Amino acid sequence: MAIDEASQTAIPALSTPAEAPATEPARPRPVRELLLVAALYLAYRLGRLVAEGHVSAAYGNAADVWTLERDLHLPDEATVQRLLLYSEPLVRATNTF
Numbered sequence: 329m330a331i332d333e334a335s336q337t338a339i340p341a342l343s344t345p346a347e348a349p350a351t352e353p354a355r356p357r358p359v360r361e362l363l364l365v366a367a368l369y370l371a372y373r374l375g376r377l378v379a380e381g382h383v384s385a386a387y388g389n390a391a392d393v394w395t396l397e398r399d400l401h402l403p404d405e406a407t408v409q410r411l412l413l414y415s416e417p418l419v420r421a422t423n424t425f
Contacts, residue, residue, distance in 0.1 A: 379386060412418050 412422070
């Protein structure tokens with residue numbers, strides 16, 4: 329400990345932090361986002377490839393989902409958006425990437 333001569337009080341000596349282990353530099357945010365977009369695009373293309381030739385089944389499934397939504401009296405997307413847009417914390421949370 330060092331002593332401050334003006335006030336005659338002990339001052340803890342400053343220590344240097346231990347050398348941090350060498351780590352790989354973090355990827356910049358744009359690179360991560362580009363990789364995410366590329367992965368999502370590949371997943372989309374794979375899904376399109378798998379669904380090839382099953383268009384009529386997809387439309388039938390979509391009609392079944394819509395019927396179920398109506399039977400359960402679920403609100404449509406516009407109604408949900410109107411309700412949620414009045415809450416700034418919810419808007420910020422949904423806009424976080």
